[in-house]
Amino acid sequence: MFQNRILTLNNISKSFSGTKVLDGVTLEIEKGKVHTLMGENGAGKSTLMKILVGLLQADEGEVLLENENISGLSVHDILEKGIAMIHQEILMVPGLSVAQNIFLGKESRRFSWLNESEINAKSKEILASLKVDISPKIKIKNLSIADRQMVEIAKAISNNAKVIIMDEPTSALSDTEVKTLFEIIENLKSQGVAIIYISHKMDEIFKISDTITVLRDGKLIATNKASDLDNNTLISLMVGREISEIFPEAKTEVGKTLISVKNLSKKGVFSEINFEVKAGEVLGLAGLVGAGRSEVARAIAGLDKFDSGTIELDGSEIQINSPSDAIKLGIGFVSEDRKALGFIPQMNIRENFSLSSLLGFSKMGFVDIASETKSTQAIFEDLKVKAIGLGQKVNSLSGGNQQKVVIGKVLMSNPKVIILDEPTRGIDVGAKFEIYKLINTLKTKGLAIILISSEMPEILGLSDRILVLSKGKQMAILPKSEASQEKIMQYAVH
Amino acid sequence: MQFINTIRQYGIFLAFLIICGFLSYASSQFLTISNWTIIITQVSINALLAFGVTFVIITGGIDLSVGSIVAVAGVVAALLASQPDLPLIVPILGGLLAGLAFGLLNGFIVTKSKIAPFIVTLGIMTIGRGLALILSKGRPISNLSDAFNFIGGGDVFGIPFPIIVLFIVFIISYLLLKNTVFGRYVYAIGGNEQAAWASGINVNKIKMAVYALCGTLAGLAGILLTSRITTGQPNAGAGFELDAIAAAIIGGTSTSGGTGTIAGTLIGALLIGVINNGLDLLNVSSYYQQVIMGAIIIGAVLLDSWNQKKMAS
Numbered sequence: 001m002f003q004n005r006i007l008t009l010n011n012i013s014k015s016f017s018g019t020k021v022l023d024g025v026t027l028e029i030e031k032g033k034v035h036t037l038m039g040e041n042g043a044g045k046s047t048l049m050k051i052l053v054g055l056l057q058a059d060e061g062e063v064l065l066e067n068e069n070i071s072g073l074s075v076h077d078i079l080e081k082g083i084a085m086i087h088q089e090i091l092m093v094p095g096l097s098v099a100q101n102i103f104l105g106k107e108s109r110r111f112s113w114l115n116e117s118e119i120n121a122k123s124k125e126i127l128a129s130l131k132v133d134i135s136p137k138i139k140i141k142n143l144s145i146a147d148r149q150m151v152e153i154a155k156a157i158s159n160n161a162k163v164i165i166m167d168e169p170t171s172a173l174s175d176t177e178v179k180t181l182f183e184i185i186e187n188l189k190s191q192g193v194a195i196i197y198i199s200h201k202m203d204e205i206f207k208i209s210d211t212i213t214v215l216r217d218g219k220l221i222a223t224n225k226a227s228d229l230d231n232n233t234l235i236s237l238m239v240g241r242e243i244s245e246i247f248p249e250a251k252t253e254v255g256k257t258l259i260s261v262k263n264l265s266k267k268g269v270f271s272e273i274n275f276e277v278k279a280g281e282v283l284g285l286a287g288l289v290g291a292g293r294s295e296v297a298r299a300i301a302g303l304d305k306f307d308s309g310t311i312e313l314d315g316s317e318i319q320i321n322s323p324s325d326a327i328k329l330g331i332g333f334v335s336e337d338r339k340a341l342g343f344i345p346q347m348n349i350r351e352n353f354s355l356s357s358l359l360g361f362s363k364m365g366f367v368d369i370a371s372e373t374k375s376t377q378a379i380f381e382d383l384k385v386k387a388i389g390l391g392q393k394v395n396s397l398s399g400g401n402q403q404k405v406v407i408g409k410v411l412m413s414n415p416k417v418i419i420l421d422e423p424t425r426g427i428d429v430g431a432k433f434e435i436y437k438l439i440n441t442l443k444t445k446g447l448a449i450i451l452i453s454s455e456m457p458e459i460l461g462l463s464d465r466i467l468v469l470s471k472g473k474q475m476a477i478l479p480k481s482e483a484s485q486e487k488i489m490q491y492a493v494h
Numbered sequence: 495m496q497f498i499n500t501i502r503q504y505g506i507f508l509a510f511l512i513i514c515g516f517l518s519y520a521s522s523q524f525l526t527i528s529n530w531t532i533i534i535t536q537v538s539i540n541a542l543l544a545f546g547v548t549f550v551i552i553t554g555g556i557d558l559s560v561g562s563i564v565a566v567a568g569v570v571a572a573l574l575a576s577q578p579d580l581p582l583i584v585p586i587l588g589g590l591l592a593g594l595a596f597g598l599l600n601g602f603i604v605t606k607s608k609i610a611p612f613i614v615t616l617g618i619m620t621i622g623r624g625l626a627l628i629l630s631k632g633r634p635i636s637n638l639s640d641a642f643n644f645i646g647g648g649d650v651f652g653i654p655f656p657i658i659v660l661f662i663v664f665i666i667s668y669l670l671l672k673n674t675v676f677g678r679y680v681y682a683i684g685g686n687e688q689a690a691w692a693s694g695i696n697v698n699k700i701k702m703a704v705y706a707l708c709g710t711l712a713g714l715a716g717i718l719l720t721s722r723i724t725t726g727q728p729n730a731g732a733g734f735e736l737d738a739i740a741a742a743i744i745g746g747t748s749t750s751g752g753t754g755t756i757a758g759t760l761i762g763a764l765l766i767g768v769i770n771n772g773l774d775l776l777n778v779s780s781y782y783q784q785v786i787m788g789a790i791i792i793g794a795v796l797l798d799s800w801n802q803k804k805m806a807s
Contacts, residue, residue, distance in 0.1 A: 303692060327694035341692040344685035346752040355682060355693040362675045409693065 004030040006194050007083075007163050012061035014047055021047050023218045024061070029163060029196060032189045034208050036197045036226070039215035039238055040400075040428035045198055048215070049165055052196075053085050054078040065162070084156035085165040092148060094141035099123035101140055102155045126154045130184050146177035153184060164188065165196045170204060171426050174289035182208055200428060201455070202231055214238055239430050247436055247461030254464075255279030257315070258448035259331070259417045261300065264309035269295045270472035273309070277417065277448040282439065284463030285452045286488050292472040293452045294336055297419045300450075301333035302326035303341075314416065327356050332415030334407055336422035336452070338399075342406035345395035349387060350376045352394050352405050356413040379408045384434060400431025407438065418442065419450040424458065436462060456485050470494045505797055506746060506758065510765050517772035524775055531654060537767035538660040539564075541760060542715040543738035544745075545667040546708030548759045551742055552671075553704050554684045554751030555611035559600060560712040560738055562622030564731030567592040567716030569626045572635040572726020575642035582641045586717060593713015594706055596622060601705030605698040619735070626728040635726035646722030656718050663711065668756040680704060684751030740787075741766055744794040765790075 007029040014022040022044045029035050037045045050056040052063060054075040062071045065081055073081070092101045103119040123136035132150045140148060149169060156164050166185075170178045185195055185208060199205055205212065209226040214237040221237050260276035270292040277283045285293040299306040302320040310317050313329055320326045326333065335341035343352045353376040354361060361372040376390055383404045387397055394405055403423065410418060420439070424432045439462055442449060453459050459466060466483045468475045468491040475491035518525040543560045550557045571589035574580055596618060603614045648655045671677040679700045682690040691697045715734075720726050745762030747754025769790065773783045 322694075322696075323692045324694040324696055333692070335692060340686075341689050344682050344689055344752070346685040347681065351678065351682075355678075355690070355695070358675050358678060365674045365676065366669075367673060367675055367678060413694070 004032070006031045006066060008064040009048070009052065010062045010064060012048065012051060012058045012063075014051060014056065014059050021218045022051075022058070025215065025218070025220045026061075027213060027220075027223070029194045030211075031162075031194055032192045033210040034185060034189065034195045034197050035211045035213065036199065036205050036209040037213055037215065038199075038205065038234065039221075040430045043215040043238075043428075044218040045215055046167070047218075049085065049167065049196070049198070052078075052165065053083060079159055082160055082162035083165070084159055084161040084163070085167065086149065086152045086156065086169055087167060092140050092151065095139060097137050097139055098127075098134055098143070098151050098154075099136035101151060102126065102136075102158050104155075106158075122158070123154065126157050130154060130157070130187065132180070132184070144177075145172045146174070146180070149173070149181065150184070153188075157188075161193065163194045163196065165198070167198045168200070168426065169197075170199065170201065178204065200426070200432075202234070205234075206231075235429055238428075239433075247457075252280040252443045254281050255446055258313065259300075259450075260312045261296075262310045262312070264296065264299065264306055264311070266295065266299060266304070266306040268472075270299075270469070273469075273474050275467055275474075275477060277450060279416075279446040279448055280443050281465070282443060282449040282451055282463045284459040284466040285450060285469060286456075286459050286466050287469035287492050289454065290471075291469040291492065293469055294421050295472075296469070297333065297421050297450065297452060300326070301331055301419055303333070303335075327413050327415075330414065330416035332356075332410035332413055332418040334403075334410055334418070334420045334423055336425060338403055338406050343394045343402060343409070346393065348391050348393050349380065349385065349397075349405055350390040353379060353390075353408050353412055356409050375412065376408075379412060383408050383438070398428070398431075400427035400434075403427055403431065403435070407435070411442075415447065417448045417450070419452075421452045422454065423451070424453070424455070456488065459488070460485065468492055506744060506761055506765070506794065509794075509797070510761055510768070513765065513768060513772070517768065517775070521772065521775040524772060529771065529775075531657070533764075533767045533771045534660070535654045535656050536771070537763050538656040539715045539719055540734065540737045540741055540766065541660055541763040542663055542711050542718070543734055544741035544759045544763050545663060545756055546711035547735070547738045548742045548745070548747050548754050548756060549667075549671065549680055549704045550611070550708050551739070551747050551749060552680050552684045552751060552754045553701055554687065555604065555701070555704070556615065556739070556749070557600065557705065557708050558612065558615040558735045559596060559618040559622055560708065560715075561731040561734035561736075562619045562626065563593050563596045563709055563712035564716040564719060564734055565626035565728055566596065566622050566629070567713035568720035568730050569630045569635065569726045569728055571642070571717045572638055572720050573629065575638040575720075576635055576726075578639070580639075582639070585639075585642055586645075589717040589720075590710055590713045593709045593711070593716065595709070597706040597709015597712070598702065600709060601702035604705060605701050623728075623732075630726060630728040632728060634728075636724065638721070638724055638726075643721050643724050646718045646720070647724070656722070659714070659718065663714070664756065664760055671756050676700065676703065681752060684753075686752075737766060740791050744791060762794075 005028050009025065009027040012022055012025045013020065025044070025048060039045050047056065051058045054073055058071060062069050065083065070078060070081055093104065099119045102123045120136045127134055127136065130150060130153065134143070134147055134150060140151065143151070169181060173181065188195060197208060206226060211223060212226050212229060212234065213223040214221040216238060255278055257276045257278050262274055264273040265271040273296055275283060285296065287293050295304065298304040300311060302323045302325050311320065312318065318329055320329070344355065350373060354372050358367065361368050373390065380390055385401050385404045387401060394402055397405065423435050439449060451459065451462055460483060464480055466478045466488060468478065468488055470492050475494055478487065523529055547557055547560060567589040570592040571585040574585035574588045600615055600618055603609065604611050645655055650658060671680065679690065679695050682695060683697055683700055687697060716731065719730055741762035742754065742759045743749065744765055745758030747759065766787065769787065770783060773786065
């Protein structure tokens with residue numbers, strides 16, 4: 001197999017302030033293959049990739065591209081050599097056109113005037129080779145996230161990339177867009193490009209990968225052919241223990257109706273939404289991206305206004321005009337966009353935990369730090385946040401731990417109803433399981449839970465009933481016993 | 495966060511000590527009680543403005559109108575203080591209310607219109623200056639009552655009254671920002687306004703309060719200034735907003751919001767005062783002083799970003 005080897009990372013080690021984050025990792029990447037890196041957040045995947053593209057220097061080890069040692073080269077030189085990275089958060093200039101972005105930094109000039117027509121033509125050619133239909137002249141800000149990603153890939157190809165790193169490329173894509181991306185990956189493979197793929201999504205990993213490497217705590221645990229692995233083996237390699245049940249069953253007594261939504265409508269967004277959720281029950285909201293799931297959730301949580309309909313909490317009708325109203329009444333909301341709406345990056349864990357319940361810790365306007373610390377310490381331990389302590393800043397935590405802080409903040413305001421919008425998006429497998437367990441704990445404590453997830457197994461595994469939305473309309477409410485992936489899709493694509 | 499703040503303030507505090515050390519070496523007059531009384535008295539007005547501006551900048555905003563509010567509040571206080579028979583409290587309240595009114599106006603426009611605070615307060619700066627000229631008919635107002643003139647010119651047990659005011663306002667601002675729910679919300683809004691809102695914080699109310707506080711402190715500074723120069727000057731306070739912003743930034747307040755402290759701002763204001771004073775003592779022309787001050791502002795921010803990079807790695 002080694003004659004096709006294009007890239008070797010040889011015995012790479014790296015420490016940050018004394019902690020070893022990579023410990024002698026060796027990877028061999030082959031031409032025309034998809035090599036997937038898996039591991040929990042903090043396993044060392046990102047650090048390894050940063051070393052590969054020159055953003056970080058390894059303490060030990062070397063990087064060989066076609067037998068040429070490229071360790072120590074600058075980001076720019078490594079890009080020139082043909083290693084490109086498609087970032088999780090896309091880095092492009094929104095105000096410039098597709099072509100201008102693709103050729104940013106390597107514009108063709110004619111007597112020092114920019115040669116727009118040439119870069120437009122070249123871009124068109126590259127985009128056509130990817131079989132994507134995007135005009136080179138359109139501005140980036142007018143493109144969907146999926147299309148921007150295609151432009152990123154086009155940019156990599158324009159650099160004659162031999163190795164393309166994709167860091168969670170599907171995290172913001174709909175199912176059809178994922179399909180297109182996978183076609184493009186196949187296309188790139190056939191042209192001999194090596195892909196290093198990072199993702200947390202099991203189903204797509206098995207669909208796309210040729211080889212899978214698992215990292216844990218900075219060490220290489222195993223490199224296998226994808227065809228030799230199955231779901232459970234992979235998970236146990238990652239977390240280092242056997243996973244008996246992915247979705248632990250929670251036996252709970254269903255109580256009285258806590259929230260009921262009647263005829264909720266917002267023009268052009270959703271219409272005639274009707275459901276109720278009882279204490280100790282999970283209602284899943286399923287549907288395609290754009291079906292209106294998050295919009296319904298945002299309206300109930302006071303983030304958006306709605307046109308008509310009523311919301312009853314604990315049997316009486318309530319008025320919600322702001323998130324503050326919803327929180328005071330006992331409706332907690334964990335947003336799908338935790339960076340934008342979830343936490344304050346410069347603040348520490350304690351301050352973020354208490355953000356929605358701070359008035360409960362105040363005496364004459366002053367924060368009672370002692371009682372605040374006591375309560376936040378309790379939830380810190382309950383949720384098993386992996387951090388040095390309450391004083392650590394939230395922007396230095398991994399995605400999974402940030403999510404725990406956001407959920408903890410909502411729980412500290414003592415909600416009766418909690419809405420979880422994509423609670424496991426972009427977080428590692430270990431943290432996902434902890435959140436599943438947490439959802440079950442909240443059930444047994446008698447909360448009413450509304451769960452939105454694009455991962456079908458999550459919705460099926462955790463919900464007692466599933467409400468399917470399509471284009472803003474409520475298509476069905478299926479009890480767990482009747483729900484299946486096929487049935488949900490049938491309603492969702494209606 | 496606490497740790498980084500300490501380091502940052504420590505950095506600027508160190509710079510402050512080094513400059514003081516150099517000046518006491520260069521001029522024998524520098525390290526005397528009488529000179530320091532002068533420095534702190536002169537710094538007091540800028541520090542009051544800078545405390546208010548610090549709150550505003552931490553929320554992610556800016557207030558360019560404080561210099562004009564100093565003039566309006568000063569003119570209002572002077573008009574009232576030049577009337578015989580009115581008790582002292584009247585011009586004081588008048589000046590403070592004028593400042594509060596302008597602060598509320600800033601806050602109202604910023605929160606309701608979603609126009610950038612830079613633009614809103616730039617407009618209010620011009621309006622305020624015009625209003626000060628209208629109220630005073632463009633002339634200085636003199637013959638203020640002795641009681642009023644005590645505020646800026648008198649002393650208690652040898653300590654000039656402005657220093658006492660500065661000390662009290664410092665303690666209140668410090669506690670307000672560091673230890674209260676309000677202060678916590680101020681940081682939260684500057685750190686991530688959307689997340690603060692989604693967490694149930696009434697963002698508009700807090701922003702209104704912050705601009706109102708800044709305006710009121712500018713009103714207080716206007717009263718102090720008017721009393722010290724014993725005249726209500728419609729042209730007073732021009733350019734003060736820039737010194738106040740400079741003090742906050744030198745003291746470690748980030749213009750992108752979410753970080754900054756009152757103690758840092760006090761050091762920033764003192765640093766500006768000490769440098770002005772030292773350069774005076776060394777007979778450096780005031781033209782050069784401006785050049786040096788500008789370089790120090792940029793230097794302080796450079797030092798700060800350098801510090802942060804070192805912390806990050």
